[in-house]
Amino acid sequence: MNRYLLSMNDLSHEDIESLLATARVDFLDLSKRDIKKVPTLRGRTVIDLFYEKSTRTSTSFELAGKRLSADVINVKADSSAVGKGESLKDTTLTLNAYRPDIIVIRHPHVGAAAFVSRFTEAHVINAGDGMGEHPTQCLLDIFSMQQEFGELKGLKVAIVGDILHSRVARSNIIGFQKMGMEVTLVAPPALLPRGVEAFGAEVSHSLDALAGMDMIYLLRMQKERHEGANFLPSLREYIASYQVGLRHVGKGQRVLHPGPINRGVEIEGALADSQENLILHQVEAGLAVRMAVLYRIIVDNAVADSAAESEPATGEAGSTGSPEKSDTGKSAAQVEEPVKNIHAVG
Amino acid sequence: MSGVFVKTVVSADQLGRTIVRIAHEILEKDQDAGQLALVGIHTRGAHLAHRLAELMAQFTGQEIPVGELDISLYRDDVAARGSLTVRSRLAQPEIKGTNLPFGIDDMTIVLVDDVLFTGRTIRAAIDALFDYGRPSCIQLAVLVDRGHRELPIRPDFVGKNLPTSTEERINVRLSEVDGEDEVVLEATREGIEEGQRQ
Numbered sequence: 126m127n128r129y130l131l132s133m134n135d136l137s138h139e140d141i142e143s144l145l146a147t148a149r150v151d152f153l154d155l156s157k158r159d160i161k162k163v164p165t166l167r168g169r170t171v172i173d174l175f176y177e178k179s180t181r182t183s184t185s186f187e188l189a190g191k192r193l194s195a196d197v198i199n200v201k202a203d204s205s206a207v208g209k210g211e212s213l214k215d216t217t218l219t220l221n222a223y224r225p226d227i228i229v230i231r232h233p234h235v236g237a238a239a240f241v242s243r244f245t246e247a248h249v250i251n252a253g254d255g256m257g258e259h260p261t262q263c264l265l266d267i268f269s270m271q272q273e274f275g276e277l278k279g280l281k282v283a284i285v286g287d288i289l290h291s292r293v294a295r296s297n298i299i300g301f302q303k304m305g306m307e308v309t310l311v312a313p314p315a316l317l318p319r320g321v322e323a324f325g326a327e328v329s330h331s332l333d334a335l336a337g338m339d340m341i342y343l344l345r346m347q348k349e350r351h352e353g354a355n356f357l358p359s360l361r362e363y364i365a366s367y368q369v370g371l372r373h374v375g376k377g378q379r380v381l382h383p384g385p386i387n388r389g390v391e392i393e394g395a396l397a398d399s400q401e402n403l404i405l406h407q408v409e410a411g412l413a414v415r416m417a418v419l420y421r422i423i424v425d426n427a428v429a430d431s432a433a434e435s436e437p438a439t440g441e442a443g444s445t446g447s448p449e450k451s452d453t454g455k456s457a458a459q460v461e462e463p464v465k466n467i468h469a470v471g
Numbered sequence: 472m473s474g475v476f477v478k479t480v481v482s483a484d485q486l487g488r489t490i491v492r493i494a495h496e497i498l499e500k501d502q503d504a505g506q507l508a509l510v511g512i513h514t515r516g517a518h519l520a521h522r523l524a525e526l527m528a529q530f531t532g533q534e535i536p537v538g539e540l541d542i543s544l545y546r547d548d549v550a551a552r553g554s555l556t557v558r559s560r561l562a563q564p565e566i567k568g569t570n571l572p573f574g575i576d577d578m579t580i581v582l583v584d585d586v587l588f589t590g591r592t593i594r595a596a597i598d599a600l601f602d603y604g605r606p607s608c609i610q611l612a613v614l615v616d617r618g619h620r621e622l623p624i625r626p627d628f629v630g631k632n633l634p635t636s637t638e639e640r641i642n643v644r645l646s647e648v649d650g651e652d653e654v655v656l657e658a659t660r661e662g663i664e665e666g667q668r669q
Contacts, residue, residue: 150541150567150568151541151543151544151568154568154569158602158603159604160602160603162602163544163545163602164544164545164598165544165545165549420544424549427549
């Protein structure tokens with residue numbers, strides 16, 4: 126893994142496979158033990174900086190850090206100095222003074238995680254930046270799919286719902302395609318981003334497209350991001366055309382949803398309660414996958430750094446040789462990329 | 472670190488006889504086979520543990536439970552410097568984790584590893600075991616003891632003592648992983664130069 130996990134573009138297909146193998150082999154069964162803890166990140170500090178409400182992501186990142194024996198601090202925007210008007214830059218600089226090893230950030234604005242990475246020496250993990258990306262959600266989705274289907278190459282997946290406002294959709298389109306899956310986006314035109322063709326996915330405006338899919342990935346209607354604009358004539362009309370129920374799910378098809386689900390909106394109650402959905406598997410996977418991300422972002426970079434120390438003669442010493450100085454320069458170059466990508470399609 | 476000098480120090484025949492001897496020694500020392508289990512440390516320790524258990528079952532007619540322990544998450548050098556051992560393990564396509572298909576509470580656990588060197592691996596293995604339960608006793612069986620301990624750890628069962636310099640390497644090769652059974656001593660260029668200076 127790189128120093129930062131800001132976008133699914135930061136990971137190659139091999140990186141994803143290796144990361145998920147770590148999650149499967151090392152961490153999936155850990156939660157079944159009496160002592161649900163390993164000493165791996167003892168003495169390390171993880172700061173979870175959350176500017177948006179979250180249950181799954183913040184709980185699982187906190188638990189993941191604690192089960193690796195790291196010291197985990199949770200900073201929630203509504204109960205911190207952010208409410209007193211401190212900027213994201215100043216909050217980051219302040220937290221950086223405590224020398225954390227990892228900062229996990231969730232923020233309502235695109236590019237926030239990349240921005241934070243410019244003001245800290247810590248590893249930065251994007252836990253959702255506005256309508257930008259949510260890479261660890263994508264990783265746990267791929268993990269759940271692998272647990273169910275094994276090899277994913279060539280499988281067909283439809284992503285259905287509010288794609289325009291969904292960071293999960295953005296990360297998943299990138300990630301699913303890296304795994305060799307064929308992605309179809311199903312949504313009313315108003316809930317698709319302009320320039321959606323750039324994603325390289327099929328686009329449909331009807332649930333008829335679900336036939337022949339291996340997986341159906343439902344998204345929550347993100348009403349909080351609609352901000353008064355009328356993306357839909359009415360919710361009732363959306364439900365009539367786009368709500369997915371048991372009758373849409375064929376034999377062998379599986380349904381995923383990042384949560385929280387809105388019963389009766391994007392997902393019919395009966396489907397939410399059925400065996401056809403993998404929603405709780407996804408939640409369980411989230412913990413193992415986030416443990417793997419925290420572990421690998423430390424270990425992989427420690428290996429890279431110690432290799433750079435022992436072989437200073439090999440080229441590109443500037444990027445890895447002296448972490449403190451070169452980081453700012455390197456990260457500035459790195460952060461532009463994911464941000465640009467998001468603007469291009471969103 | 473290219474080896475310029477490689478010597479077979481234990482042949483396949485010798486290695487087979489050594490494992491048989493260790494199996495007998497374990498049974499001789501641990502009378503109550505019902506409370507006995509073998510736990511091999513990945514990767515070659517695990518294969519050795521399975522071989523020992525098979526032999527012990529032949530000698531006693533009693534199945535001996537075998538587990539496998541992956542100690543990567545318990546190493547003392549993982550987060551500090553990044554462990555190359557961990558790294559190379561992660562690079563393997565099919566990595567296996569810990570598998571203890573029995574409760575270890577009140578059991579006599581014989582840890583099995585191929586080479587005993589600094590003792591740090593064994594320290595990590597003991598820590599890992601305690602997260603799975605409270606064995607009544609932990610013993611250590613190794614195929615090769617090459618010295619240079621950095622911790623107060625000693626083996627209960629030793630296949631062969633091979634005094635080495637720190638510049639040398641001992642590679643235990645097993646047919647399950649490497650296609651053949653042997654123990655080889657590998658000296659590096661640095662090691663030989665070191666020896667010539669002395």
